[in-house]
Amino acid sequence: MSEKVITLDKVNKWYDDFHVLKDIDLEVIKGQKIVICGPSGSGKSTMIRCINRLEAHQKGTIVVHGTELTSDLKNIDIIRREVGMVFQQFNLFPHLSVLDNISLAPIWVKKMSKKEAEEVAMVYLEKVKIPEQALKFPGQLSGGQQQRVAIARSLAMNPQIMLFDEPTSALDPEMIKEVLDVMTQLAEEGMTMLVVTHEMGFAKTVADQMIFMDEGKIVEQASPQEFFTSPKSDRTKLFLSQILNH
Amino acid sequence: MSSVASTYKIILWSKKNLFSSWINTLITILTIYFIYEVSFFFLDWAVFKADFLTNFRGERIIDRTFCSKNIEPGSYGACWTIIHVRFYQFMYGFYPAAEVWRVNLVLFLLPFALVAIFFDKIPFRKYFLYFTLVFPFIAFYLLYGGPSLTTVGTNKWGGLLVTLFLGVTGIALAFPLSIALALGRKSNMPVISLLCVIFIEFIRGVPLITLLFTANFMLPLFLPEGASPDNLLRALVAVTLFQSAYMAEAIRGGLQAIPKGQIEAARSMGLTYWQSTRKIVLPQALRISIPPIVNTSIGLFKDTSLVLIIGLFDLLGIGRAALADMSWTKLYYEVYVFVAIVFFIFCFAMSRYSLYLEKKLRTDNN
Numbered sequence: 072m073s074e075k076v077i078t079l080d081k082v083n084k085w086y087d088d089f090h091v092l093k094d095i096d097l098e099v100i101k102g103q104k105i106v107i108c109g110p111s112g113s114g115k116s117t118m119i120r121c122i123n124r125l126e127a128h129q130k131g132t133i134v135v136h137g138t139e140l141t142s143d144l145k146n147i148d149i150i151r152r153e154v155g156m157v158f159q160q161f162n163l164f165p166h167l168s169v170l171d172n173i174s175l176a177p178i179w180v181k182k183m184s185k186k187e188a189e190e191v192a193m194v195y196l197e198k199v200k201i202p203e204q205a206l207k208f209p210g211q212l213s214g215g216q217q218q219r220v221a222i223a224r225s226l227a228m229n230p231q232i233m234l235f236d237e238p239t240s241a242l243d244p245e246m247i248k249e250v251l252d253v254m255t256q257l258a259e260e261g262m263t264m265l266v267v268t269h270e271m272g273f274a275k276t277v278a279d280q281m282i283f284m285d286e287g288k289i290v291e292q293a294s295p296q297e298f299f300t301s302p303k304s305d306r307t308k309l310f311l312s313q314i315l316n317h
Numbered sequence: 318m319s320s321v322a323s324t325y326k327i328i329l330w331s332k333k334n335l336f337s338s339w340i341n342t343l344i345t346i347l348t349i350y351f352i353y354e355v356s357f358f359f360l361d362w363a364v365f366k367a368d369f370l371t372n373f374r375g376e377r378i379i380d381r382t383f384c385s386k387n388i389e390p391g392s393y394g395a396c397w398t399i400i401h402v403r404f405y406q407f408m409y410g411f412y413p414a415a416e417v418w419r420v421n422l423v424l425f426l427l428p429f430a431l432v433a434i435f436f437d438k439i440p441f442r443k444y445f446l447y448f449t450l451v452f453p454f455i456a457f458y459l460l461y462g463g464p465s466l467t468t469v470g471t472n473k474w475g476g477l478l479v480t481l482f483l484g485v486t487g488i489a490l491a492f493p494l495s496i497a498l499a500l501g502r503k504s505n506m507p508v509i510s511l512l513c514v515i516f517i518e519f520i521r522g523v524p525l526i527t528l529l530f531t532a533n534f535m536l537p538l539f540l541p542e543g544a545s546p547d548n549l550l551r552a553l554v555a556v557t558l559f560q561s562a563y564m565a566e567a568i569r570g571g572l573q574a575i576p577k578g579q580i581e582a583a584r585s586m587g588l589t590y591w592q593s594t595r596k597i598v599l600p601q602a603l604r605i606s607i608p609p610i611v612n613t614s615i616g617l618f619k620d621t622s623l624v625l626i627i628g629l630f631d632l633l634g635i636g637r638a639a640l641a642d643m644s645w646t647k648l649y650y651e652v653y654v655f656v657a658i659v660f661f662i663f664c665f666a667m668s669r670y671s672l673y674l675e676k677k678l679r680t681d682n683n
Contacts, residue, residue: 125584148587151584151585151587152587155585155586156585158578158581160578162581162582163582164579164597175586176587176588179588180586180592225585
């Protein structure tokens, strides 16, 4: 039952001279929820952005769902259909209504009919609990609502894996919960999730693996229990003390 | 009551903005005096003291010697009869009178072809857009001729017809070309991007007049011997290339304003480069670039008057021809003011439209 859906093997990436990712090894099993944390500039966003090739790695291999990510555009398209991504800045399309935002990819990538795609879109809008906003434009919604639309938009492609890149960092505090609730629900339904976040409460309840990254390396990988109660590395201890006691 | 309130508001406003200090008051009074003098002089010349069809003695004006200003010493009013006499040419050039209904029909249909482009919230917009797509073919068939319509060679076209033809067609053809150039310039493929940069910078670095000469003399060299493309077509090629380079830069500005996250979101959902360009990037980028596009279009519309250099009779060319006529010569002011007014009407309309759009874009984004 432990089907590997993502494998990173000795992945390295440079921005010019700057070595962002150093020999990253990671295995993700189907249904696993992994929370990645670490100081800014530690490479955590870059790592998950490599998984759907928004960033290209230069050394090592990344295999997603049995397909290796290379510069081959066909493979990249296959993987992007399987992997959904939610961004810090939501990145909704401001010129399209909420409904059009969500049905766009099903229509153009999955070649669904407009009617079918809109039905799918409504299903996911129900799921994120804002079906009444379907005809509004992103600019008319609150940040929390926009991020929930962004989640629905990713889910509408029926992905096997969801990547979350600091999904609550751009939100006002009172809106964080509504987004985390949706993510928790998604986790309970068995979605494979990689989440970059500093929401340690969420991590404790949802994650089954914690990863701490620093300076482009995975410093520590452990179950949440172990991670929060007895972290091994000093760097992790320091980070946790800073983030939990502020 | 409200009229009292608004009068009061005007007084308050003037007090604050026009008469706040003695120097401000002085400038206000001098400016008002200047505007009054200039406009009074102009109206005097153009309307009150002017001849239209008859001179001050009531005689019909048949040539320049009948103009009041050429009879009466000290009289200076305009003699508009030259415009009246040449009006047909100003509008149509040497288009045969029996066929001129075709031009009129095209001019009548033109607004219907443009309305869907200019306004996005009109009823039945989809059908208007279909019409926009077929309009160029209808217009060409009507203007040039074809099955069951006699051919009217472009050497017979002139006046406002040529000005509008070059302006509208040049802008319309330049639009898709400029999108391709703008996307090409931002392309990851170095050869394509380099070619686009060279093309844009070359065209922008050269005056339109040079391009017109080049098109006029060099285009025949690239074509098989004996095939001589017509003069208007040569000018159209030059004007289109010229406009496409400027529009491409306007669109590039719009493309740069689209946050990278928009493209990432589109690509991460599996949309291809072309799909994300068409559905996400261009709709947003073009909206931002419409005001600068309209600005360059106004420039181009006026620049079409340069085609008189290569022997085409646009509005200004017809004016020059009218002045060359011995019986009407020397009525420079009348001709140039008339040509200026016609150009002004079109350019002012475009500029108002651009302002309307800017306002609309600002409210749409809120």
